[in-house]
Amino acid sequence: xxxxxxxxxSDVMARLGEIARPQGLLSDSGVPWPEDVVSVKAVSLLDEVxxxxxxxxxxxxxxxxVDASSGLDVVMRRMxxxxxxxxxxxxxxxxxxxxxGMSGWRRDVFVPVxxxxxxxxxxxxxxxGIAGCPDSPRAYVGICGAEMLLRLMGSESVEDSLxxxxxxxxxxPDGQGEFTFPESLYTDLIAGISRCLV
Numbered sequence: 712x713x714x715x716x717x718x719x720x721s722d723v724m725a726r727l728g729e730i731a732r733p734q735g736l737l738s739d740s741g742v743p744w745p746e747d748v749v750s751v752k753a754v755s756l757l758d759e760v761x762x763x764x765x766x767x768x769x770x771x772x773x774x775x776x777v778d779a780s781s782g783l784d785v786v787m788r789r790m791x792x793x794x795x796x797x798x799x800x801x802x803x804x805x806x807x808x809x810x811x812g813m814s815g816w817r818r819d820v821f822v823p824v825x826x827x828x829x830x831x832x833x834x835x836x837x838x839x840g841i842a843g844c845p846d847s848p849r850a851y852v853g854i855c856g857a858e859m860l861l862r863l864m865g866s867e868s869v870e871d872s873l874x875x876x877x878x879x880x881x882x883x884p885d886g887q888g889e890f891t892f893p894e895s896l897y898t899d900l901i902a903g904i905s906r907c908l909v
Contacts (some may be wrong), residue, residue, distance in 0.1 A: 712892065712893070712894040712897070713889050713890070714890055714891075714892055714897065716750065716753075716754055716888040716889075716890075719753050719754070719757065719900075720749055720753055722901045723753045723901055723905055723908070724749050726901050727749065727908060727909070749908065752904075756904045756907050756908075757882055757883070757890065757900075758881055758882060758883050760900060760903040760904050761890075761892055762881050762882065764896045764900060764903065765806050765807050765879050765882070765893065765896070766806065766807060768893065768896055770821055772893065772896060773807070773809055773895075773896075774809070774893050774894060774895065775809055775877055776807075776808075776877035776878050776879050777877060777878060777880065777891055778876070779802060779805075779877065779878045780873055780875050783799050783800075783876065784799070785797050785798070785799055785872070785873050786798045787866065787869045788862075789869070790834065790835070790842060791835050791836065791842070792836055792838060792842040792844075792864075793837075793839065794842070794864065794865060794866055795866040795867070795868065795869055796834065796862045796863060796864045796865075796866070797813060797863040797866060797871065797873060798860060798862050799860070799861045799862075799863070799876065800855070800859070800860055801852070801858065801860070801878070802878075802880065804880040804883065805878055805880060806878070806879050806880055807879045808820075808823045808850060808877075808878055809879055810876075811861070811863055811873075811875065811876045811877070812848075812873075812874040812875050813848070813865070813866050813872065813873060814872045814874045815866050815867055815868060816845045817845050817846050818846065818848065819848075819875075820849060820850045820863065820865075822850070823850040823851060823861070824849060824852070825851075825852055825853070826853050826854070830849075833849065834849070834862060834864055839865070842864050842865075843864025844864075844865045847865070848864060848865030849863075849864045849865065850862070850863050850864070851864065879891075879893065
């Protein structure tokens, strides 16, 4: 869901029991009101607190994520199992995979495998059922240089195409003061930021 910095400030202030400045009252006095201070601090804590909530949340609490499939360069690579893996360089603000699917797959993948996991080496297996196949696809997220690389395993054809890629990015406000955040975690976000401010 899309939220605004104004709503974040208002919700944090309500949680802290602060009252917003009445319109027109001492507007040019130069004295900062609690809402001015809360706004600056809430925005500065948004990325840290929000990112941690997204990282730790169960998949059922995240919802569908944001479609990140447009404009991505997808490179198909033949893997040791004989099937193909779609390699995608992830955006710099990538935080967590919500779901991914290729047109040739029979189901989506929701939980990626990271380096250090006991499952990481499966992508190099000669067995499609272990590495990833259309009935049981797998996603692997690793580091390639300074970027994160997503490998979606399980395509039978080099012509397979990315059907969708839904992710959660770091909750950083854009130029209009808007940010995207899972709706089910928003109350926890307000509580977490408020705890940091008291």
